[in-house]
Amino acid sequence: MLATALELKGSEVRRRVLETENFEGALDLLAEFTGDLGFTQVLYGYIPVAPRLPNGDWLPLKLNVRHFPDGWEEGWEPFMRVDPYYRACFEGTFPIDWSDVQSRDDLTASQRSACDYLGDFGLSHGVTVPVHLPFGRFAVMSAIADRSCKNWHAVQQQASEPLFKLMHIFTKAIHELHYEDQIPVIQPVRLTPRERECLSWASAGKTSAETAIILDRSVETVRLHIKNSISKLDATNRSHAVATAVQLGLI
Numbered sequence: 199m200l201a202t203a204l205e206l207k208g209s210e211v212r213r214r215v216l217e218t219e220n221f222e223g224a225l226d227l228l229a230e231f232t233g234d235l236g237f238t239q240v241l242y243g244y245i246p247v248a249p250r251l252p253n254g255d256w257l258p259l260k261l262n263v264r265h266f267p268d269g270w271e272e273g274w275e276p277f278m279r280v281d282p283y284y285r286a287c288f289e290g291t292f293p294i295d296w297s298d299v300q301s302r303d304d305l306t307a308s309q310r311s312a313c314d315y316l317g318d319f320g321l322s323h324g325v326t327v328p329v330h331l332p333f334g335r336f337a338v339m340s341a342i343a344d345r346s347c348k349n350w351h352a353v354q355q356q357a358s359e360p361l362f363k364l365m366h367i368f369t370k371a372i373h374e375l376h377y378e379d380q381i382p383v384i385q386p387v388r389l390t391p392r393e394r395e396c397l398s399w400a401s402a403g404k405t406s407a408e409t410a411i412i413l414d415r416s417v418e419t420v421r422l423h424i425k426n427s428i429s430k431l432d433a434t435n436r437s438h439a440v441a442t443a444v445q446l447g448l449i
Contacts, residue, residue, distance in 0.1 A: 208367050215371040221380035224372060228339070229264035231364055236353035237341040239265045239321065242368075243284075244381040247447045248334030250288070257446075258384045259284045259338070267319045267344075277312035278384065285309070287328035287338055293358045296324040296340075320344040325357055327365040337372075339365045387430050389448055396423040398449045401440045 211231065218224040225242055232240045241263045249257045258278035261271075282305055286294050299305075300313050300322075316322065324342035331337060341361055343350050372378065389397070392413075399409040406424065410417045424436055431446075433439035443449045 208363060211364060211367050212371055215368055216375065218375070221372070221377040224368070224375070224377060225262060225264060228364075228368055231368075232341040232361070235341065235357050235360060236343065236347065236349070237324075237357070238344045238347055239263065239342040241266075241338075241340045241342070242381075243338045244378065244383060245336045246378060246383065247445055249336050251442070251445065255279070256285070257386055260382050260384045262382055266321070270316070270319045270321070273315060277308070277315060280306065280308045281312050282309040283324070283326045283340060284338065287326065287336070291328060291330060293362050294326040294328070295354065295358075296322065296326065323347065323350050323354070325354065325361055327361050329365060329369050331369075337365075337369045339368070385446075385448075387446060387448065389427055389430060389443070390423075393423045393427045393430075394443075394449055396420050397427050397440055397443050400424065400436055401444065401449055 214227055215224055218227060225240075228242060229240045241261045243259045243261055245257055245259065247257070249259070251257070256279045258275075259281060260278070261274070282299050282302075283294065283296060286299050296313075305313075313322070321342050321344060323344075324340050326338060326340040329337045339361070341357065343353055347353060372381075395413065396409055399412060404412065406420045407417050409415075410420045413420065424439070427443070428434075428436065428439045431439045431442045433442055440449070
């Protein structure tokens with residue numbers, strides 16, 4: 199089965215992905231392809247903006263998975279920003295062996311806890327393939343082998359090149375199908391429609407008084423929406439809030 203999978207032609211992978219009807223169907227197909235390579239679980243993540251903010255914070259990465267054990271997601275939220283496999287993606291472009299990440303001396307306590315958390319569910323062997331897209335966008339796939347995989351070393355040694363090829367073909371096809379908007383992501387800040395509207399006009403150079411006229415609201419109401427936006431975005435002023443909102447793709 200592994201030998202057959204290694205011979206899969208890129209054109210066949212591309213054709214089958216392009217025949218899917220939505221992202222969920224494409225993710226099912228990705229699980230099939232990685233399963234043919236000997237892996238038992240797969241995840242795909244996407245962030246439509248630059249994952250790291252100017253203040254150094256990381257955006258949380260939503261893991262869209264297939265065949266993960268029940269209950270794994272309940273305690274994963276604290277690790278979404280510190281996930282060491284996610285962080286390692288920004289040190290290069292080639293596939294990342296999870297064992298190389300786990301053996302690093304510079305992992306923080308929370309990052310080691312993230313590895314241990316997944317390991318408790320039997321998810322300690324894997325290969326992560328990042329794709330750095332235009333305008334700071336980011337996509338990632340991890341192919342994982344749980345305890346049921348009895349030949350992990352053979353799988354790992356032969357999988358790096360086909361996984362790299364698979365990820366790039368898959369991500370390109372996802373883009374051609376316009377599936378990006380279907381991929382579940384985590385929005386770290388939630389602005390109300392009116393808050394987003396007021397910030398959008400502020401980004402266009404409008405004052406609160408001008409925005410009030412445009413929206414047919416009082417100046418006090420517009421200022422309140424701007425003030426709430428500044429607080430939610432942990433910004434210091436209106437300009438800072440606008441810049442952060444733009445980077446997060448909120449406006």
